[in-house]
Amino acid sequence: MFEFIYNILDAIIDIFIKDMRYESYIITAVTGLIIAFAVINGVLGGVLVLIWGERRLLGRFQQRTGPNRWGPQGLLTSVADAVKVMFKEDIVPEEADHYIFNLAPLLLVIPVFIIFSVIPFGISLYAVDINVSVLFILAITSISGLSIICAAWASANRIAIFSALRSVAMLISYEIPVGLSLVGILLITESMSVMDIVIYQSIPFILIQPVAAIVFFLGSLAEINRTPFDLTEAESELAAGYQNDYSGMKWGLFYLGEFAAAIAAATVFSTLFLGGPNGPILPGLFWLTIKVIAVLFFIIWIRASWPRFRIDQVLNLAWKGLFELTLVNIVVTSIAVIIWTDLDSNRLLYIGLVNWIFAFPFVLLIFKLLKTKKYQSDINSSSYYPVGSDSPKFKKEIK
Amino acid sequence: MSIKSEPITINLGPQHPSTHGVFRMRVTFDGETIIDVEPIFGYLHRGTEKLAEERTYTQVVTLTDRMDYVSSMLNNQGYILALEKLSNITPEPRGVWLRMIASELQRIASHLVAVGFLIQDLGAWGTPLTYAMREREKILQMFEMLCGARITNSYLRPGGVFMDAPEQFWVALKDFVYDFPSKVDELEKLLTSNEIIFSRTKDIAVLTPEQAINASITGPILRSTGVSWDLRKDDTYDFYDQVKFDIPTHSAGDNYSRYLLRVQEMRESLKIVKQCVENIEPGPVRPHHDEVPFLVRPPKGDCYVAIEGSKGELGFYLVSDGSISPYRWHVRSSSLINLTLLRDMLIGTLFGDLFVTFGGIDINMGEVDR
Numbered sequence: 001m002f003e004f005i006y007n008i009l010d011a012i013i014d015i016f017i018k019d020m021r022y023e024s025y026i027i028t029a030v031t032g033l034i035i036a037f038a039v040i041n042g043v044l045g046g047v048l049v050l051i052w053g054e055r056r057l058l059g060r061f062q063q064r065t066g067p068n069r070w071g072p073q074g075l076l077t078s079v080a081d082a083v084k085v086m087f088k089e090d091i092v093p094e095e096a097d098h099y100i101f102n103l104a105p106l107l108l109v110i111p112v113f114i115i116f117s118v119i120p121f122g123i124s125l126y127a128v129d130i131n132v133s134v135l136f137i138l139a140i141t142s143i144s145g146l147s148i149i150c151a152a153w154a155s156a157n158r159i160a161i162f163s164a165l166r167s168v169a170m171l172i173s174y175e176i177p178v179g180l181s182l183v184g185i186l187l188i189t190e191s192m193s194v195m196d197i198v199i200y201q202s203i204p205f206i207l208i209q210p211v212a213a214i215v216f217f218l219g220s221l222a223e224i225n226r227t228p229f230d231l232t233e234a235e236s237e238l239a240a241g242y243q244n245d246y247s248g249m250k251w252g253l254f255y256l257g258e259f260a261a262a263i264a265a266a267t268v269f270s271t272l273f274l275g276g277p278n279g280p281i282l283p284g285l286f287w288l289t290i291k292v293i294a295v296l297f298f299i300i301w302i303r304a305s306w307p308r309f310r311i312d313q314v315l316n317l318a319w320k321g322l323f324e325l326t327l328v329n330i331v332v333t334s335i336a337v338i339i340w341t342d343l344d345s346n347r348l349l350y351i352g353l354v355n356w357i358f359a360f361p362f363v364l365l366i367f368k369l370l371k372t373k374k375y376q377s378d379i380n381s382s383s384y385y386p387v388g389s390d391s392p393k394f395k396k397e398i399k
Numbered sequence: 400m401s402i403k404s405e406p407i408t409i410n411l412g413p414q415h416p417s418t419h420g421v422f423r424m425r426v427t428f429d430g431e432t433i434i435d436v437e438p439i440f441g442y443l444h445r446g447t448e449k450l451a452e453e454r455t456y457t458q459v460v461t462l463t464d465r466m467d468y469v470s471s472m473l474n475n476q477g478y479i480l481a482l483e484k485l486s487n488i489t490p491e492p493r494g495v496w497l498r499m500i501a502s503e504l505q506r507i508a509s510h511l512v513a514v515g516f517l518i519q520d521l522g523a524w525g526t527p528l529t530y531a532m533r534e535r536e537k538i539l540q541m542f543e544m545l546c547g548a549r550i551t552n553s554y555l556r557p558g559g560v561f562m563d564a565p566e567q568f569w570v571a572l573k574d575f576v577y578d579f580p581s582k583v584d585e586l587e588k589l590l591t592s593n594e595i596i597f598s599r600t601k602d603i604a605v606l607t608p609e610q611a612i613n614a615s616i617t618g619p620i621l622r623s624t625g626v627s628w629d630l631r632k633d634d635t636y637d638f639y640d641q642v643k644f645d646i647p648t649h650s651a652g653d654n655y656s657r658y659l660l661r662v663q664e665m666r667e668s669l670k671i672v673k674q675c676v677e678n679i680e681p682g683p684v685r686p687h688h689d690e691v692p693f694l695v696r697p698p699k700g701d702c703y704v705a706i707e708g709s710k711g712e713l714g715f716y717l718v719s720d721g722s723i724s725p726y727r728w729h730v731r732s733s734s735l736i737n738l739t740l741l742r743d744m745l746i747g748t749l750f751g752d753l754f755v756t757f758g759g760i761d762i763n764m765g766e767v768d769r
Binding site for chain 2: 058061062063064158159161162227228230231234235236237239303304305306307308309310311312313371372375
C-alpha cells in the first residue's frame with residue numbers, strides 16, 4: 001500500500017511541478033499521513049459500529065431491543081454518545097496528579113492504534129511490514145497496563161488502585177502464555193513477520209495449532225479486560241475501577257481505547273489463526289472484516305452469558321493451566337517441525353494432525369484438573385439438623 | 400527483602416452499584432483478603448413504625464408495601480394476619496386462598512430477583528437477570544389485574560382481600576403455572592451447572608447451623624445450612640396446612656446452596672399455587688362491612704404474628720389501646736437480622752466474594768431500615 005500511494009503522489013507531483021526537484025521524504029511523510037488517517041479513521045468507525053453492535057447484540061441475548069432511537073436501528077446512538085461525552089464537564093480530582101492523570105488515557109489509546117500499523121488488510125495491503133511484527137504486537141499491547149496503573153495512581157482513589165493492581169497481576173500472568181502460544185506458529189513458518197504468517201496459512205492455523213489458538217484467545221480476552229476476565233473494571237465490585245474519577249472526553253478515550261483494543265485483539269487473532277485476509281474470490285479486506293466480526297461476536301456472546309472469575313482463579317488459570325498448555329504445544333510442534341522439514345504441501349496437514357492427537361487432549365486434561373470438586377455428600381439432605389416439623393421433640397416447644 | 404504492607408480501608412456504598420440499595424460497608428482489606436467489615440445502615444430510614452401510629456389500621460397496609468418493596472404481598476399478609484388475630488376477625492375462605500396465591504406468587508417474584516441479582520453480582524452482564532425479570536414481569540402483571548398496582552399492592556384487607564380476581568387473572572395464572580417450570584429449567588440450564596458460578600460460590604461464606612440459629616437467622620439462609628425450619632409448616636397460618644409441599648434444605652451452607660435452595664423454593668411455591676387454584680371455591684372475598692368495618696377497632700391488647708416471608712421470618716407486633724390506630728407497631732424484619740452475621744461470613748474471603756455473599760443473603764434495604 002505504501003509503495004502504491006507513494007508512486008501515485010510521485011507521479012502527481014511530477015505532472016504539476018516538473019522543474020522543481022522535491023525531496024522524497026516529503027512524499028514519504030504525506031504518504032504516511034494518508035495511510036495513518038485511513039487506518040485510524042477506519043478503526044474509529046469500527047469502534048462506533050462495535051459499540052452499537054455490542055449493545056444491540058446484548059439486547060438480543062437478553063430478550064430486549066437494545067438502542068433503537070437514534071438513526072435507523074439505532075445506528076447513530078454511538079455518535080450521539082460521542083458528542084455527549086465531548087461536551088461533558090471535565091472534572092479532575094483535587095488530589096490528582098494532573099500530568100499523569102491527563103497522560104493515562106492517551107497511553108491507552110495510542111498503542112492500540114499502533115498495532116494496526118503491522119496488520120495486513122490484504123495480501124499486499126499493509127502500512128508497514130517489519131520483520132519482527134509479532135514481537136512488535138506483543139510489546140505494544142503491554143503498554144495498556146502502564147496506562148491503567150498511571151490512571152489509578154494519579155487519581156488517588158483506593159478503589160482505582162485495587163483495579164490497577166489486578167490489572168498488572170493479570171497482565172504479568174497472561175503475557176507469558178500469550179507470548180509462548182505463538183512460538184508454535186513461529187516454528188512452523190520460520191518467520192516473525194505477520195505478512196509471512198498470513199501467506200503461509202493455506203490452512204488456517206486454528207486447525208493446525210488448536211491449543212495455541214485456545215490459549216491465545218483466552219489470553220487476549222484477559223489482556224483486553226473482557227468477560228470472564230473483566231476484573232479490572234468489575235462493575236459489581238469496583239464500580240468502574242481505574243476510570244472511577246475520569247469524566248468527559250478523558251473517560252471517552254478510555255472507552256474508545258477499550259473497544260479499539262477489542263477490535264485489535266480480534267484482528268490479531270484472525271490474522272494469526274484464521275488466515276487473515278486469505279479467502280476465495282472476494283478481496284482480502286472483506287474476508288478480514290468477516291473474520292474480525294465473527295471473533296467479536298464470539299467475544300460478545302461470552303460477555304452475554306458468563307460471569308467473571310475471581311482474581312485467584314484468574315491467576316490459577318494462567319499459571320496452572322494455560323502456561324503448561326503452551327509448553328506442551330511447543331514441545332509437540334517442535335518435534336513435528338523437525339520430522340517434516342521439507343516444505344511440501346502436506347507438511348501443515350501432518351503437523352496439524354500431530355497437534356490434534358498429542359497436544360489437544362492436554363486441554364481436556366488440564367481443564368478437568370482445574371475443575372471445582374463436587375460436594376462430598378449430597379447437599380439436598382434435610383435430616384442433617386432437624387429442628388422443624390420432622391422432629392417431634394422441637395415441635396412441642398413451638399406449640 | 401520484605402516489602403512493608405499495611406491494611407487498606409475502603410468505604411463501599413452507600414452509592415455503589417451492587418449494594419442493593421443504600422447500604423454502606425467499611426471494609427478493611429489485606430491485599431484482596433477481607434479482614435474486617437463494618438456494616439452501616441440507616442440511609443433509607445423512613446420511620447415506618449412511627450408513621451403507623453398516626454394512621455388507621457387499614458391505612459397501615461400501605462406502609463407495609465413500602466418496607467420490602469420486592470415482596471409487598473407477603474408484608475401485607477403478615478400485617479393482616481396480626482391484625483386479624485388482634486381483633487378476632489375470621490377471614491373468608493376465598494379471600495384466604497386468594498391471598499395465599501398472591502403471596503406465593505410474590506415469593507416466586509422475590510426469589511427471582513434474588514437469583515437474578517446474585518448472578519449479576521457475580522459479574523454476568525444482565526442475561527440471567529433479564530431472564531428472571533421477564534418471569535417476574537408476568538407476576539407483576541397478574542398483580543396489576545388483581546389490585547391495579549404492581550409493586551405497592553395493598554391488596555389484602557382484614558378478613559380477606561380487597562376484591563375478587565377478574566377472569567383474565569385466572570387465564571394469566573393458568574398460562575404462568577403451565578409455563579414457569581420450563582422457564583426455571585432454562586434458568587437452571589444457564590446457571591446451575593456453570594463452572595464459573597459453581598467455583599465462585601462453592602464453600603464461600605459458609606455458615607454452620609449452630610451459628611445460624613444463635614444469630615436467629617431464618618429463611619433460605621437458615622435452610623441452606625441444613626435446618627428444616629419453615630413457618631408455613633412449623634407454625635402454620637392461613638390454609639398452609641391444607642396444601643402439600645416440601646421444604647427444601649441443603650447441608651452445605653454456602654453461597655451456592657443458597658442459590659440452589661431459592662430455585663427449588665420457587666418450584667415448591669408453584670406447587671402451592673396449583674393446589675390453591677384447585678381448592679378455591681366461589682364466595683365472598685372478605686366479610687361484610689357490618690362485621691368488619693372500615694375503621695377496625697381492635698380490643699386492648701397486643702399480639703405477635705410471624706409468617707415465612709421470602710427472606711425469612713417476618714414478624715409483626717401490634718399493640719392496641721382500643722382506638723382506630725395502633726398504639727405501637729414493630730416489625731421483626733428478616734433482612735436486618737439476616738445481616739447480623741455478615742461480618743463472620745465475609746472475613747477471610749476475597750473482594751470478589753463480598754458482593755456475592757451480600758447478594759446471597761438477599762436483603763432489601765427498605766426492610767432493613769424501614
